[in-house]
Amino acid sequence: MGLFATVISGLRWWHWAQSPNLAPLAVYKTLFEINGFSWGYLPIGLIVGLSVISPRLNDYGVTGSRLIWIHQLGVQSLLLQGSLWLVWTGIMVARFAELVGWPASWIGLWGCVQVGLNQAFFVSVALTVYVATQQKLIAIVGAWLSEMLLADLLSGPQSPFLRFQSPATPEMTGVATGLLIGGMGLLWGLMVLIINRRDL
Amino acid sequence: MGVVWQRLNKRPLILAFSISLVLAMSQLYPTLRLVGGQSNYFDSAYTRWLAVDNFQSISQVYYLVLPLLAALPMGSVLNQDRVTGFLTQLRMKVPTTVLFRGYFGWSFLLGGLVTALPLLVNLWGHLLVLPSYQPDNLLHSNILAISFNTLSVGMYYSQPLLHAALAIGRTFVWGGLLSLFVTGVGLHTRQRFMGIGLVVLMQLGLILVQPLGVTPQSLAPADFFRETANANVSWAAALGVTAVFSGVTLYLVIRGWRRLVRA
Secondary structure, eight states: OHHHHHHHHHHHHHHHTTOOSOOHHHHHHHHTOHHIIIIIIHHHHHHHHHHHOOTTSSOHHHHSOTHHHHHHHHHHHHHHHHHHHHHHHHHHHHHHHHHHOGGGHHHHHHHHHHHHHHHHHHHHHHHHHHHHHOOHHHHHHHHHHHHHHTHHHHTSTTOSSSGGGSOOOHHHHHHHHHHHHHHHHHHHHHHHHHHHHSOO | OHHHHHHSOHHHHHHHHHHHHHHHHHHHHHHHGGGGTTSOTTOOHHHHSGGGOOSSHHHHHHHHHHHHHHHTTTTTHHHHHHHHTHHHHHHHHSOHHHHHHHHHHHHHHHHHHHHHHHHHHHHHHHHHHSOOOOOOTTTTGGGOOOTTTBTTHHHHHHOHHHHHHHHHHHHHHHHHHHHHHHHHHTTTOSOTTHHHHHHHHHHHHHHHHGGGTSSSSOOOHHHHHSSBOSSOOOHHHHHHHHHHHHHHHHHHHHHHHHHHHHO
């Protein structure tokens, strides 16, 4: 499935490779359009990520701590989502550099970092639903559907979400990033709470 | 089929049906606001309901998550029963043919109903609120129902109700096929999620490949479920994809079941 996702990403890149002579900002807006995230990247990340994770590879008895489940969820998600993000970033930055030159490609990298932050947030939402319900499908449907339905609201100028659409000032980026990381912290705290309250 | 129905966990079924119904009714909501008289005189139910609406993102969302919703009630039940050993227990008490009909029959039926019934409710809601005028190719040119993006476009303008019924029928068949495919894949792997992941990624892949111009017509099921699509569609491509997908699904189901029975 990871290979399939990589092929899809590559095909998208190939598609955008047909747009000739665009200004850097126009290239940026084309590469980082919101539908590409909502309809392509996020569902691939959620499906690839959640389909293979298993929080109970090492069980409670090995460490005597329930936090082992959280650690395993975290490490596996980091590896899977990180791999996807690296492939995606490589393709996007290479394409950006090809169209507007290497000196300007940091803007593409900035967009990929923002995409990665949003990816991490929505994957955390899906993992929280998974920990609460023990149902991967419900977790994916819940996270993906809520992102798609709230996309207009979440991409508003005052929202910390989906800020990859247009480059912003460092202050705005800092606040948005802080809020996203804080939100993720809350979600992971909630997961710890759920796991600690659940019967073994 | 009663044995499998009794075994079925009803919560995923209710959840899938609720989600698809909420999505379908959310698309109807803007039309309800027209009841107070702000409607254009030429508004028709057939030009505003979910399967013809290319303007609201909710209708795009509905067709994107359709494979997940179709597979949610019954897609992974057989895999679960096989892995836990419950199927072996059932086979000692119930004839294999009855079990086969039960699992695959319910899989097809529930997959189809969960995806098609909300469309029927949405169309019915529109017909209650708006007049059922026949669409006109000049008055309703904004919806751009033309031969390139609409299957049997002549029928859409002359027999819109029949055309809408055909779109709902296609959705029912494909909802059932998608659920059946997930059930079939579940017979070949212990990974419960493999089949669902495959259908969703296949649909996304076909949608993403479409703009590349690899094929003149869209091969993505989401494009030919609807009455009008955002891509070029044709009956040949729609029937071809349906035939290939049905063949693969039947192969997975029959071969998987035979292997299971012989084991």
